[in-house]
Amino acid sequence: MSKKRYSLVVLSLMLVVAMVAVAGCSEELDPDAKYGGLARLSLGASSVGSSSYNKLTIWSSLISDELDVDVTPEGTAGSVANVQLVHTGELEISATTPNLAREGLEGTGFAEGTKMEDLRLVLTFDSFVLQFFALESSGISSIEDLEGKHINLSRAGSGTDTWARRVLEAAGITPDRISNLSPGEANDLMRDGGLDASAVMGSIHPSIIELNASHDLNVFGVGDFTDEFILEHTDMFKVTMDGGIYEGIEEPFVTAGEISILIASSDLPEDFVYDMVKTTYENKNQLASGYEGFATIDPEDIGLGMIPLHPGAYRYYEELGLELPAEVLPID
Secondary structure: OOOOOEOOOOHHHHHHHHHHHHOOOOOEEOOOOHHHHEEEEEEEOOOOOOHHHHHHHHHHHHHHHHHOOEEEEEOOOOHHHHHHHHHHOOOOEEEEOHHHHHHHHHOOHHHOOOOOOOEEEEEEEEEEEEEEEEEHHHOOOOHHHHOOOEEEOOOOOOHHHHHHHHHHHHOOOOOOEEEOOOHHHHHHHHHOOOOOEEEEEEOOOHHHHHHHOOOOEEEEOOHHHHHHHHHHOOOOEEEEEOOOOOOOOOOOEEEEEEEEEEEEEOOOOHHHHHHHHHHHHHOHHHHHHHOHHHHHOOHHHHHHOOOOEOHHHHHHHHHOOOOOOHHHOOOO
8 A cells, every 4th residue: 555546732631631531441351251351442543523533433343243342442632642542551452653653662753752662563554644625715725825824733642733743844834823623623613714724634534525515625735845755754655646536626636645553552362463453354345335445455564564563463464474574573
């Protein structure tokens, strides 16, 4: 999936908010259950209604049904918080991106000074693609037009917030105001004239589709700055979003993306993680019927994950005979 063409603040405060949202929802043991007593666990998704939350609801339902373990998706602040919450034990599994997982593991970037050495790679999903949108009437049609504007970057600590801030800073663009609202709240504010533009990450994003149903939009990516940005952030890749994926947006646009991944605590039972990975790929078509992005998942993409594999996940990929880069080989 790498480089494919698609058709388609405070950290402590952020962590406290996310921990409150999922408190009391972590792993419970039942001595009569499979997998060493694992009966239920919590999955860090993203804000409710986001692309990530919707796809993980579909995925968790499959895993719950097939493995007889209750996997509950939790609304969280997003990719950064999800890494932190696996480390603190508030969540057992979470969605994030490779770069952010690696920053957590190594204690760099957002996790400067705090090594989260219990994070393990499990799966890769579809691409996490940065997209901006504004009402067509605003005249905003590129990231350069965001200078001096009021923009929303989704929840603080989300992948959207993290990557959009990095793009804007690298491009020398200074908005007048940045908000951290959910995609739904941002759409409401944009309708009322209180917001100039929004950023989202995902594939074909539901919040763009929702607002586009009632308003003409401009949808755009990182544009001409993409090549320069991915030279600095080599774990990101260039993505061309085809014209026609959103109604009325006929021209393709170029942006930056990163594959999305599932991480787990190193403490999760090996046989459970193995079955979780195996079940995902064996039911790819069923998953894709609920969310098109699942049609693109490919076990060969696991080498893009950037952190060590959980032993249970490694066993599955090893059985496929995949050649894996050193950085994802298990350390347990």
